[in-house]
Amino acid sequence: MDQGTQLLVILVVLLVLFLLAVIVFVLFWVFMKRKNALLREQIEAEKRYERAIAETQIEIREETLRNISWELHDNIGQLLTLAKIKAQNIEGGEEMLEVAETIGTGLNELRALSKSINPEAINGQSLIHSLEVEVARFNRLKYLSADYELLGDPIAMDPKVEIVLFRIVQEFMTNTMKHSKAANLKISVQFKVEALEITALDNGVGFDADKLAEKGIGLSNIDKRAELIGAKARISSIPGAGTRLVLTYPLK
Structure with a gap:
């Protein structure tokens, strides 16, 4: 085999090797592209599943609160109304009038509480308005002094998100009233460029965060809702x- 033929064979072999490479x-690139596409589809499917589970959990919790609201309004509300009427009809002077007035006040607060936990009532109002109403309700109860402030320009959000945010703050406020022995509670809502930040702060007895589960305060539920x-x-x-809650929700 002469030198020219050898050179031709070498070129053919190199060309074949190059084509094989x-x-x-190309096959590896197609495989990786397909693999990445499948991974993205899997991640998106997991996200859709997680969103579906989250929405289901929210709906179940709101349905439970709706049923409690109806029970408070229809059953206990009727009993208090009947007790108020009977107290007004009993001859007992100023004492019975005071009893009737106290029952009437309790009935009004029960209706306000029933409304605050009823999803149908909250759906018709914004997060800001719901918090303002809840703070006003706490001040009427006179267990503590509650303040509210709004900072920044409000941005419209998904109503379901607003309900969950309100439930988180509402739970913190309830725990403050039940356990903290606080005299003051401050709620601050601040709309920033990238996030909504809600801060709730009380001046109560506080607690050891490491022993939160032992306290049975229920604040751990806040993390799950968030x-x-x-x-x-x-x-x-x-x-x-005291105790502080900082709740941050990204604004997309």
Whole structure:
């Protein structure tokens, strides 16, 4: 075999090897592209599943609150109304009038509470308005002094998200009233460029965060609610120095 023929054979072999390398590269590229596409589809499917589970959990919790609201309004409300009427008809002077007035006040607050936990009532109003109404209700109860402030320009959000945010703050306020022995509670709602930040702060007895589960306060439920909507909830407390909740929801 002369030198020219050998050179031709070498070129053919190199060309074949090059084509094989190109084919292998193309097949590998197609495989990786398909693999990445399948991974993206899997991640999206998992996200859709998680969103569906979250929405189902929200609907179940709201349905439970709706039923409780109806029970409070229809059953207990009727009993208090009947007790008020009977107290007004009993001859007992100023004492019975005071009893009737107290029952009437309790009936009004029961109706306000029933409305505050009823999803149908909350759906018709914004997060800001719901918080304002809840703060006003707490002030009427006179267990503590509650303040509210709004900072920044409000942005419209998904009503389901607003309900969950309101439930988180409502739960914190309820725990404050039940356990903290606080005299003051402050709620601050701030609309920033990238996120909504809600801060709730009381001046109560506080607690040891490491013993939160042992306390049975129920604040751990706040984290679970926040996860449902992609929010972050940070609870900090020092014994004797009150408790703070910082709730952050990204604004897309």
